[in-house]
Amino acid sequence: MAIDSDAALVARIVATDDRSAFELLVRRHQSPLRNFLRRLTKNDAALADDLAQETFLKAYRSMASFAGTAKFSTWLYRIAYNTFLNDQRTRFPHAELDESQHPSVTNEIESASTESDLERLLGLLPLRQRAVFDLHYKKGMTHQEIAQTLDVPLGTVKSDLARGHESLRKHVTTQKRFA
Amino acid sequence: MTHADRELDKMLRSPEPELPDSGFTETVLRRLPTKRWARTPMRRWTLASAAALGSLSTYLLADPIEHALSTYAAFPAPVLTIATLALLVSLPLAWILYTE
Structure with a gap:
């Protein structure tokens, strides 16, 4: 059985709001995405999973804007990274968030x-x-x-x-x- | 390449653990907005009802409204009649736009 590519699944979601295609995308990317966010949150699994859910929901809402010029995963991780940064700014509104800052x-x-x-x-x-x-x-x-x-x-x-x-x-x- | 380099490279290239889904996907799917097609029949029926209501109102009420307005209003009766009927039709449409 042929495995649908990410691009094919995205096309189905955009054309017909195909939930089973979206489910496949989530199942395919959930583990690496959650691992990525766990690393960013320094292993705060609950927070990482919340952010991962938020990432997939944002991706779903803006699926039509996915141009297909980059890989789907590149686009998805970009949403995840921005979601993480926004969350940090909300949690620590007065802290200067310097992405290149060394921790202690x-x-x-x-x-x-x-x-x-x-x-x-x-x-x-x-x-x-x-x-x-x-x-x-x-x-x-x-x-x-x-x-x-x-x-x-x-x-x-x-x-x-x-x-x-x-x-x-x-x-x-x-x-x-x-x- | 030093021993530390090799050790570091080995650690970095080790495969990361596969996280079990454990209901994660279901939670995401539950949080999705209502399906687009589920909203479409509602919109169709509302539009059809608004059109039918407008037509029926025009057929039944145009003459009585025009007569009443020509008796009491200072404005030309046809203008007020059209405005009243337009209001009857536009209210459901405004509701559709608001809920969308």
Whole structure:
């Protein structure tokens, strides 16, 4: 049996409001999208699932505006990232949300165990770098697709990956020393 | 490539866990707005009813209204008659637009 592509399912939703096509899209993308949002929310599963639901509802409402020039997943992750940023602005209206800001990492390094704590390691990265790493390594997106998803220049994606690598390498080396 | 690099690369490239759906999709589907086709028959019937009501009103009420208005109103009777009938038809249409 042929598997419907994302584009074919989107076409059915736009043409006839086909709910079974939308259901297929949700089932297909729910796990990677929820994993992505869990990473952004630093493993707050409940919040990540709420944001994932909101993302799918927004995608459904604006399905007709999906141009099809990019991949559906790129478009979906862009909605998810913006939904996450909006949520953060609502929760912390007076906080300056700097996507490239480093969180405080002082004691985390010493307590992170090397192999199993990828999540904790990624949690040490600034927000946008975390998103870039997830989209690149876990979702297999190209640099160009990541730039489209996060709405940043291509150079920013490359430098985020380079800086993130440098940062993570230091953490792993430090952990080795403490082990 | 150092040992730390290899270790890091291995961690980053490890496949992420598949999260079980556990009712997630059903929750999303339940929160979707009413289906477009479900709204269409309602709209069709309302439009047809408004048109029928307008026609019936014109047929039954045009003469009496015109007569009454020509007796009491200072404005020309046909203008007021048309305005009254237009109001009767436009109210249901305004309701449709409002609910959409």
